[in-house]
Each structure stands twice: as C-alpha cells, then as structure tokens.
Amino acid sequence: MSHLLRTSRLFAWFFVVGLSIATLVGSGFYLYLRPGLPAVEQLLDIKLQTPLRVYSADDRLIAEFGEKRRAPVTIEQIPTIQLHAFLAAEDARFYEHFGVDIKGLMRAAIELVSTGEIQSGGSTITMQVAKNYFLSRDRTFIRKFNEILLALQIERELDKDRILELYLNKIYLGNRAYGIEAASEVYYDKPVAELSLAQMAMLAGLPKAPSAFNPIANPERAGIRRNWILGRMRDLGYITDDAFEQASTAPITASYYAPSTEVDADHIAEMARKEMVDRFGDAAYTDGYTVKLTVNSKRQQEATDALRAGLEAYDQRHGFRGPIGQVSEADLAPDNLPGLMAGYPRVASLIPAVVTAVKDEDAVAEIYARTLGEAIIPFETMTWARRYKTEDLTGPEPEKPSDVVDVGDIVYVKTMEIQPVQAPTENSPEQAPETDNRLQLALSQVPKVQGALISLEAKTGAVEALSGGYSFSQTKYNRATQARRQPGSTFKPFLYLSALEKGKTPASIYNDAPIVFDDSELETTWRPQNSSGQFYGPTRLREALYRSRNLVSIRLLRDLGIESTIDYLKQLKIPTDDMQKDLSLSLGSGLLTPMDLARGFAVIANGGYDVEPYFIESITDVNGEALYTAPDTVLCDRDCEKKQAELNDDAGEKEPETRLAERLADERAVYILHSMMRDVIRLGTGRRALALGRDDISGKTGTTNEQRDTWFGGFNHDMATTVWVGFDQPAPLGRSEFGASTALPIWLDYMEDALKGQPSSLMPRPNGIVNVRIDSETGKRARPGQEGAIFEVFREEDAPPQLDPDDEPNESGDNGGGGDFSRQIF
Template sequence: MSHLLRTSRLFAWLFLTGLSVAVIVTSGFYLYLRPGLPAVDRLLDIKLQTPLRVYSKDMRLIAEFGEKRRAPITIEQIPTIQLQAFMAAEDSRFYEHFGVDIKGLARAAIELVSTGEIQSGGSTITMQVAKNYFLSRDRTFIRKFNEILLALQIERELDKDRILELYLNKIYLGNRAYGIAAAAQVYYDKPVAQLSLAQMAMLAGLPKAPSAYNPLANPERAMIRRNWILGRMKELGYITPDAYELAVSAPLTATYNSTDTEVDADYVAEMARYEMVQRYGEQAYTDGYTVILTVDSEKQQAATEALRDGLEAYDRRHGFRGPIGQIDPETLAGSDLSEAMRNYPQVESLLPAVVTSVNDKTGEVRVHARTLGQVIMPFETMIWASRYKTEDFTGPEPEKPSDVVAVGDVVYVRAETPTKQETTPETNGEALQEDAEPGEPALVSLAQVPRVEGALISLDAQTGAIQALSGGYSFSQSKYNRAVQAQRQPGSTFKPFLYLSALESGMTPATIYNDAPIVLDDAELQSTWRPQNSSGQFYGPTRLREALYSSRNLVSIRLLRDLGIENTLDYLRQLEIPVDNMPSNLSLALGSGLLSPMELARGMAVIANGGYDVEPYLIETIKNVRGEVIYQAPETVLCDQNCNEIAEKAEANETSPGAKPAERTGNTPQVRVMRRLADERSVYILHSMMRDVIRLGTGRRALALGRDDVAGKTGTTNEQKDTWFAGFNHDIATTAWVGFDQPAPLGRGEFGASTALPVWLDYMEVALEGEPPSFMPRPNGIVNIRINPETGQRARPGEDGMFEIFREEDAPPPLQTEEEIDNNGRAGEDDLSRRIF
C-alpha cells in the first residue's frame, strides 16, 4: 500500500507540475501576445468589402462595381434551418462552448502528434470569426494561439447570435461570393429565405474548401459533402428522417448566376462610378455604398434602344460594308467552329456568325453562331445590303444571297426568335440559346455594327435631373461618352438662343427680314462667304416666326448682324451657355461654335422651363452599407426674387460649410437655387415659335406623337457632319445628336430630321406616354394681335390676317385713321420698307 501511495503521490505531483508549467507557459504566451491583440469592439466597426451598387430611380439595378460580391444580412433574415446546417458542418456545439471547443482542440493535437502536421485545426465558428476578421491564414502555432485568445475575448463581449451573423457575412464561399446572401444569389439566384434544405446544406459545405466542394467545379465531391452535412443534421435532431431522405435525393441545382443588371445603361453607370470615386476614393468600391440615380429605368432603356435603332437605320441606308472576317475552308470543315469564332466579339445584341452554306434557289443561308449553333438567315433579311461604296453611293440592290455573302464569311447577325438565355463560368459569361422549337434552327437577320455614333440626353426641365442618357452605340466598343465629352457644332439647333436674344431686344415674331442673297467679306472668315439656305433658294421678306420654323440661314445671319456678335455672346453668357469655343463672326448664327450634347440639352431645358437656370445632375441619393442616407440631392427652387436670401438660408443649414456635399448634414435639405436667366414673356413667345417648327416646319415628323405641347428645332451643319434634334415640353427637354467621331459628311439626304429626329421621336414616345400635356403658363404682359402676315403690322378690317403674340411694349402700333395716313403721306409703305432688314 505504501508503494502504491508513493506512486500515486508521484503521479499527482507530476500532474500538478505539468499543469503548473502549462499554466505558466500559457500565461507567458498570453502576456506576450495580449498587447498585440486587437480590441473586440473593432469588429462592430469593420466595414466588410461590399461592392458599389448603382440603381435607377425606380430601384432597378444598373451596375455593380467591386471585386467581391457581398450582400450583408442580419441573423433574423436567415432561416433557423440554414443556421443549423452551418453549425452541423462547422461547429455543432457552437451555442454550448465558450469560444473554444476543448474536444476539437484535443482532436487537432492528436492529429499533430500522430502525423507531425496540423490537419483540421479544431476551430470553432468564433475562432473562424477571429481569424477571418483579424488574423492571417498562416497555419502556425502562434497564429492558432492568437486565434484562441481572440475567440475567448469575442465570446466575453458579444452574444452568440452576433458572432454567428459576423461569420455568415464574412466567409468566402467561392465564385467571388462572400457571405451567405451573395452565395445564395450566385449559386441559386434566390434570397437565403427561399432556399431548399438541400441547397442550404450545399452552401454549408463550402466554407471548408470553396474550390474542392464547389458544386459548379466539382459536383460529385459537392454532393458527397452536402449529403454528409444532411446526415449530421439528422443525427443532431435538426431535421427529421423523412426530410433527410427527401433532401439527399434532390438533384444538384446549382448554376452560375452573374449579377444581372436590369437596365442597359453602361454610360450612365460609368458616370455614377466616376462621381463616387471622386467623392470617396477607392473606398467607393468596397464600402458598400448604394447609389440611386435620377434616371427612370423605362426611359433609360428606351433611350438606349432608340439611339441604337437610329444608328443602325442610318447604317443600313448606306449599304453593307462586307464581312468582318473569313474562315478558311479547312477550319470550316472541322467539327468545332466555336473556337475559330472567339476572335470576333459579340457587340450588344449583334452576334458574330460564319456562313456555312448559301442557296440562291431557296434564298436560304446557313450560318454558325457561337452562342446559337447552326441557324438560318433568310434572304429577306439581306435585301437592304447593297454594297457600300461611299456615304453618298451604294451598289445595286442584291437579287440573291450570293450577291451579299459567301461561304466562310464572318458577319454579324441578330436573332429573330425568342431565346432562353443562360450563362455559366465555362462559357465565360456568354449566352447560350435554346431554340424556341427543339430541333428547328433559329432564324437570324444580317446586321453590321454601325460606324456612325450618336448621343441622347433627356433632362427634367424643372430640376435638371437626368432622366435618361446614352453616350454611344456600345460602351463595350467605346468608353467615350459622346453625351458629355463630344464637342460638336450645333448647327441650326443654336438658332433658338439667337432668336430669344432678338425677342428680348424688342424684336417680335412678326418682325420682317429679307431672305435674300448676301456676300460677306469677313477677316475672321478669311475669305468671301456666300451663305445659303439648305434648299439653295431665297424667299424674300420673311417674318421671324417663319424664318425659325423654316430654318432660314440668311435671316439668321442678318439678325445676328443687327443684334451684334459681342452682344449675342454676352447674352449666351447670361444663359450660362459656354462661349469659349464660339466664333466671333457671323457664322455664329448658323451654329458654327462647339457645344457638347449635354450643354445643348441644358440650354434647351432653360428654354423649356420658362427661362430658369438648370444644373444637370445624376445622383439622387447615396446610402451607406447600413442603408442610412448620407447624401440627398438638393431640392431645386426656381427663383425670381430674393434669390440671394434663399441661397444664404440654405447655406446656413449646412453644418460644415467646407465639406463635400455628401458630408453635409442639417435639419432641412440643401437647396439648389435656380435663378431666372431670361424674360419669361420672351421665352413664352419662343415656345410658340418652336412649336411651329413641329407643326409647320422642319420637325414635322414629330407630329407622330399626336401632341401639341411639344416644341423643338432640327439642326444640320455644313456637309451634314453633325445632325441634331432638340425638343421639349414644359417638363422634359431631350436632345439627340448623330455624327461620326471623326467629323465627316453623313451623306446626301441626311439631315437632323432624318437621322436625329427619329431617335428623339422613338424615345419621346415612351417618355411622354400617359403624361398629360405640359405647356408653359402664359405670363402677364402678353397680348394677342391680328396682323397682316405680309407686313407684320396690325391687319386692317377686311384684310387677310392672322393672330400673333407680343410682349405688350413690343406690339405693333394701333392702326392709323385715313386722315392720319393722308397727313403722313403713305406712312404704312414707308414703315414696311423700314422694317424689312
């Protein structure tokens, strides 16, 4: 007994000694490492790398920027069974331990002793939170000890639900998906709450090895992992045997789901991205900002499609430029044409395809498109394809398919049948089409990517909010945003500003100018200038109203000469229209200066809203990752009087005057004060004159809208290098431009009415649908007077006359009596001669 007692005492002392040494060593490690450990409360302040998301005004996704896909979610939004799936896979005793699972660590220690390497690590969910948020992924003993110490701290300071929520929002689950919400979207295109039990178990199997157990890359291993987790859930009592059997028999349903944008608005998205980076730097991509723009999704989609359709229509009018490439006969005879086609990119809805057979008898052409397979291109879709020679000439209309294409030609086509689109990582995001009728080839039509470019901008005339914008045919082809970057000659769309200046100078719609030949020797023009009307004809005495709606160039030149070039430039400055690129000669009257489409659209919005300043803006609201509004676009106030006082009050409500707009706060919104820039009566008269452009003049094509509240102006520069249409009602101002990036003639018969106006019209049909008429209210000080259209004077009783509107002080003088006429000696004729300039 004494020997047994001595042995027991020895082992007891050895145990206590070992325990003391362990405590001392552990304490030493703790004292050594503790000063370098981060504070747990930093967890609550850490910003998860969440992408920048850009939405339309009606909350349709326009774009997402950032390397990591993440959508933070609260634990209340996650079904209990999903939480249990993760605990079954990663930490079944999560709600029981204190941050460290002794059994797990013991298992890890045994593996280390037996193999000489760290195998599983024995990490709990809390330890993974510590590692993911604070530590590196190095598999070292020091890192593991830090992980344990941090886990203990985390458990002391945070509750279990908060820890689990942090874990599920941080973990990487493959395919750029960080966090459970992003993974549910990537693999199943669903919110977490709508996943099936089998799908929940599949996601729970990913944290251990996102690549090895990825259902897209390794479906077999992923299914084994999923079913093991379902078995664990049954053992732990989380699910019933029946639920287990149903889930393990479920097929693999995971597919790759990219972030599908809901609005085709790449140029708008880039403008928003650039502005956010200007505000917040590179953190804009990672701090989870949500940006809500002013654009309406329906109007934006209409703008994108209207511009593309208009550019394609112009391009077809000028013929087919031939194939974009050739596939040699040897490759064509091979079994896989997809690889040969990879050098030809898809451009928007236009798909590259190779011609595999041509049948002149049936008019049928077979082509192979990488994303469609073998399809048919009927000759009816190629009739437009006369051979391009120049912008002015094309070859004869084709009579058979071989007049257009040959076997081996690579051309662009557009699918003509409904398709089902699906993307996978294996196809690099390319669309795969399933034919509407199995076994029957789809139909496609011949197309080509336009060389001509364009832009469309639509503004809320009352606020300056951008309602829609498209800066070109394809952002993937060219990032150059013509809507805001291109500087082009506005042509006759400049004339409304000239005529507004004339109206404010005392002239009237009834003022008569002589539309007659003029020869100018101008040093600025460096040669003798003989301007002409676009028709090449001269029309004699012409009222200003008629001169505007008929776009008479010679009247505009004489008008500018009388107003004075410098006075007119000063008036443009008053309207805040840039004049840096405006000439100081009479060609200014014909729009020979340079403006961007946005600058012209803004000027038209000033006219549309009755003469108030307009500042175009795109961002309506910015929210942080917690959904809190950190920026709201200022309220727009149109101001006639006391504008400085209103502006000062708005400034007083900003708590930090030197801050950026996004950082300003206050109890009331900021105010954007828009001052009056033009006399409202003159603007009202100009509205009337510009409505006649559509009713009687060069913009008659816009009558298709069936509205009488729309006004506008066409524009075409010399040699048809730039074509425009700018139109509006009192609420919305829209401008369309069409031309080549490197200015060149668009060809015979191409004017603003034939190129830009159709684009504007297609957009406005959507933008104005269901909207009531919107006219500028008639201001005080306007009079209606019946005039003689030949003289511009008041009509005498019995004369053919028409009503015209005037500012009171500019109205024609009252009729003279017979006695006054006799006394003045044919005063009316003298007055007429004086009024013909």
C-alpha cells in the same frame, strides 16, 4: 500494493508538474500576446467590404462596382435549416463550447504528432471569426494561440447569434462571393431564404475549400461534400431521413450568375461611379454605398433602345460593309464552333455568328451563333445589305443570300420577331405553307456612326434618361457629356431669344438674300447659303426660324452684335469658350456638348429659369443612413441670391434642402419663342414629330456643314430631350442625311413612350402678351377687314403701332409681325 500506490503518486506528480508547466507557459504566452490583441469592440465597427450599387429612381439595379460581392444579412433573415447546415459542416457544438473546442484541439494535436504537419487546425466558428476579422491565415503556433485568446474574448463579450452572424457575412465562398447572401445570388440567382435543402448544404460545404468543393468547377467532389453534410444534419437530428434521401439525390443546379442589372444604362452608371470615387476615394468600392439616380428605368431603357435603333437604321441605309472575319470551311467542324465564336464579343444586342451554309434555293443562310447555337438568317432580313461603297453610294440590292454572305463569314445577327403562319380557314382552305422551326435571326452589323440622347426634367434639371453611345462595351467614351460638337441650327433658338428680348418680334422682316464675306483673315470668300441652295427674299422671323433660313440668322446676328449675343449666351449660362466670335456663330459654328444643348433647351422649356442638370438623387451608407439627398429645386423670380444665401446659412454644414433657380430670360420672350418653335413642328423641318399627335411640342433640327453633325432638340413645358448623331471623328454622314432624318426619328421614338399618358403641358401665358392681326407680307398691323391677315403674338411694348388712316395697305416696313398661317396664336 505499495508499488501501485507509489506509481500512482508518481503519475499524479508528473501530471501536476505538467499541468503547472502548461499553465505557466500558457500564462506566459497570454501575458506576452495579450497587449497586442485587438479589442473585441472593433468587430462591431469593422466595415465589411461591400460593393457600390447604383439604382434607378424606381429601385432597379443599374450597376454594381467592387472587387467583392457581398450583401450583409442579419441572422433573422437566414433560415434556421441553413444555420444548421453550417453548424453540421463546421462546428456542431457551437452553442455548447466557450469559443474553443477542446476535443477539436486534441484531434488537431494528435494529427500534428502523427504526421508532423498541421492538418485540420481544430478551429471553432468563433475562432474562425477571430481569424477572419483580425488575424492572418499563416499556419503557425503563435497565430493559433492568438486565435484561441481572441475567441475566448469574443465569447465573453458577444452572444452566440451575433458571432454566427459575423461569421456568415464574412466567409469567402468562391467566385468573388463573400458571405452567405452573396453566395446564394452567385450560385443560384436567388436570396438564401429561397434555397432548397440541397442548395443550402452545398453552400455549407464551401468554407472548408471554396475551390476544391466548388459546384461549378468540381461538381462531383462538391456533391460528395454536400451529401456528407446532409448526413451530418440527419445524424444531429436537424433533418429527417426522408429529407435526407430527397436532398442527397437532388441534381446539382449551381451555375455562375453575374450581378443581374435590370436597366441598360452603363454610361450614366459610369458617371455615378466617377462621382462616388471623387467623393469617397477607393472606399466607394468597398464601404457598401447605395446610389439612387434620377433616371426612371422605363424611360432609360427606352432611350437606350431608341438610340440603338436609330443608329442601326442609319447604318443599314448606307449598306453592308461585309463580314467582320473569315474562316475556312475546314474550321467549321461542329466541335470547333463554340471556341471559334469565343473570340468575337457580343455588342449590345448584336451576337456574332459564323455562316456554315448558304442555300439560295431555300432563301436562307445557316449559321452558328455564339450562345445561341445553330440558327438561320432568312433572306428577308438581308435585303437591306447593299454593298457599302461610300456614305453616298451603295451597290445594287441583293437578290439572294449568296449576294450577301459566303460560307465561313463571321457576321453579327440579332433576334427578330417571327410572324406566326395562320392555319387554313373556311374562307382560305388551301394548305398552309410549311414553316422552318429553326431559330431565325436577322443579319445586322455594328454601326460606325454614334450618337447621344439626354432627357431632362425641365423645371429641375434632373436627368430622366441618358445614353452616351451605341454600346458602352465598345468604348466608355460618353458622347452625351464629353463630345464637343457644332450644334448647327439647333443653336438658332438662343439667337432668336436674344432678339426677342431686344425688341425684335416674330413679325420682324429680314431679307433672305445672298451675302458674301471677303475677309483677309479667311482663306476663301465665305458665301453662306440655305440648305436648299435657294433664297426667298423678305421673311418674317417666325418663318425664318421654322424654315431654318441661314441668311436671315446671319443678318439678325449682325444686327444684334456679336459681343452682345455672346454676353446674352453667358446670361443663359451656355458655355462660350469655344464659340466663334464672328457671324458664323449664327449658324451654330461653336462647340457644345449634347448635355450643354439639352440644358439650354430645358431653360427655354421651363420658361427661362436656370437649371443645373443632376443625376444623383440620394446616397446612403451600408446601414441605410442618408449621406446626401439632392435639394429640391424651386423657381425664383427675384432676390434669388439673397434667398439662397439665407437657405445655405440655415443648412449650416449640411447640404441645403432647397436650391433656388433664378430667372435667366424674360418670360414673355420665352413664351413667344415657344410659339415659334411649335411652328417648327407644325410647318417646318420638324414636321415628323407631328406623329406624336400632341399640341405641346416645340423643337429645332440642326445640321452642320457637309452633314457632319445632326441634331434635334425638342420639349414641352415639363421635359426637354436632345439627340445628336455623327461620327466620333467628324466626317460627312451623307448628302441625304439631316437632323430630320437621323436625330429626329430617335427623339420621336423615345418621346412617344416617355410622353405616353402624359397630359398636354404648355407654358402658361404671362401677363403683358397681346395678339395683333397683321399683314403677312409686311408684318405691319392689318387694316380692318383686310384679306389674308393673320394673328401674331407680341410683348405689349413691341406690338406694331396702329396704322395711320392715310397709309397704303401694302406698304413694306422693317418691323411688324408674322405668324401662324392657319390659326390664331394664344
């Protein structure tokens, strides 16, 4: 008995000594490590790396930028059963322990003694929060001890729900997904609140080993892990036996879902990304900023679709350039086809495909299309495919599929609308033709021609839609803002506006006659001419504009003066650095970007007020706090600089809430120009726009020498839209191509939808405008009862004088009027 007592006392003594030594060692570690531990308060200030997201004005996702996908959520937004799944998988005693689970640590210690290596680590969720937010992932004793100390601190200062929320928003769950909400979107394309029990358990299995238990890369192993977690949930009383049985036998439905953008607007998204990086540096990609743009998703998609359709139409008019690649028939084994197509990218809506058979008797080509599989190209979609020779010459129209493609050709195709075959009726009882139920695709090709479309809200400069090329995946070059091209005749409205402000009128007469310039500085004599090659003699300025008479424009610029016109362009804030300082300026020989031209047309459209194009409506931080809001634009006629300075002073360091747009052009001159440019649509080169059936459309076509650049700029009082079409490396588009055939159809396609349901919007008639009846030949005031007289619109001081009773009725003169041939202009 005494021996047992002595032994007990000895063990007790060893225990006390061991405990004391452990306490001393632990205290020593604590005193050594404590000064270097971060404060728990930092947890609440840490910004989780959250990507930059760009949205349209109507809250449609346009783009997401950033290395990590993350969407922070509060614990209240996470279903309780999902929380239980993570607790069952990672830390079932989370709500019971004080940050450190002694049982878990003892288990880890036993594993270390028995194997010589650290196995599980025994970390609680709180310890994982400490590690993920503050510590490295090194598997060392010092790091583990720091982890324990931090976990104890965190538990003292934060409640359990807040700790669990921090954990679920920070953990890495594979495939660039950080946090539970991002993982739910990545693997199941829906928020975590909509997941099934089986899907929740699958996500809960990922933290342990995101690669090994990944349901996409290793579905079998991921399924085993999921079912183990479901079993734990059942054993812990979180789910019933029936729920376990149903979830554990559910199929694995995970797949990879890239961020699903809702609007095809890559060029303007890139503009937003660059602006955010300029403002915030690399933090733009990680600090969770949200950018709302001015573009409307519907109009933006219409702009993208219209530009692509117009470029494809031009491209097909000029023939088929042949396949983009060729493979031998030996390579067309079914098992080879997916890999074969992987090397050819999809471009916009065009899909690469390989021709596997050509059947002239069935009028089809059989193909294998990337991502779509087996399909056919009906011959009816190939009839456009004359062989391309030059921009002005194509081969004969094909008569059968083999005239266009061969087996092994790799071509681009696109989806097509299939017209349903009607069943026989009593009136047509004959047998309906047999239909081919295979997927039908249309032959296409990636256009070489490029273009841009910019649509601005005329009174504010807000970008309604912008497309900078056929496909952003081809090149990130944004032609809307970067391409400096000759505007051709779309420049003429600015020249005519200058003339109207300087006393010329729509009825001023200029001679449309040959003119020759022999300048020693020019390599050749310049003999400008109209696009028709003809000359038409004395012409009123109104008619000269809507018929785009080049010789009249040259004489008008010579009359106004080149330097004076350049100064007026500067007044309108049109860039003049790349403007020619000679008479070719009248024909648009200078260089402007499509955005420059769109802004200039917006100034005309809104009545002559300055507008600054902008595309960012607001910027908010990760917490939804507004960092920037675009100022409201208010049109201003007088003392604008003084009023703006007062607004800026009132705003202090904040962005001013209002921007005053000063008047740049005389409103009466602008009003008259509107009426002249409406005649471009009614009577001139823009007649195709009559298809809109509207009375409020003004515009101007433009085509440069050799058809290298083609344009159309059109507007009503609310919206200005400009389209450019050309090759990136300037080259002729073809003898039969003009602004009216290339750019105007794109403009029309977009504006038809953009203006649908919108009321007519004409510039209000300002004071000081008069209508005078004039002689259409001379431009002078018409005599009472004179036949063929027409009405023209003038500024009061520029109206033709009253006729002297002794004047001859048909005497010609230099000034006077011209105008609408069929109706009175108001």
